[in-house]
Amino acid sequence: MSVSAPTQQRRQPRIHRQGLRISWLLAAACVLANILWILASGETRDLLTTAGVLLFFAASLTHSLSTRGAAWSAGFFGIACVFGWTVEAVGTATGLPFGAYCYTD
DSSP states (O other): OOOOOOOOOOOOOOOOHHHHHHHHHHHHHHHHHHHHHHHOOHHHHHHHHHHHHHHHHHHHHHHHHHHTOHHHHHHHHHHHHHHHHHHHHHHHHHOTTTOSOOOOO
C-alpha cells in the first residue's frame, strides 16, 4: 500500500484593501474624465483622452497588484503590451481587424 503526497494547494495572494480602494478611486476618476470628454473640445478634449487612458491603466494595474500580486501583474502586463502592439502593427499595415486607419504625425 502506497502513501500519496498531500495535494498542494495554490497559495492565494493576500488582498490589499487599501490598494482596492485606490483602484476604485482611479476608476471613478476615469469615468469622470470620460464624462467631461463629451463636454469638451479641442486641446481640452485631447488632454482628457490622455487622462482617461492613464487613469484606466492605473486603476487596472492597482487592482491587479492588490488582488493578484506583482509577478502575475507583470506577466499579464507584458502579454497585454505584446498583444496590443501586434494588433496595432497589423492594423496600421493591413487595415485588419478594424479597417483602414493611420496615426498623425
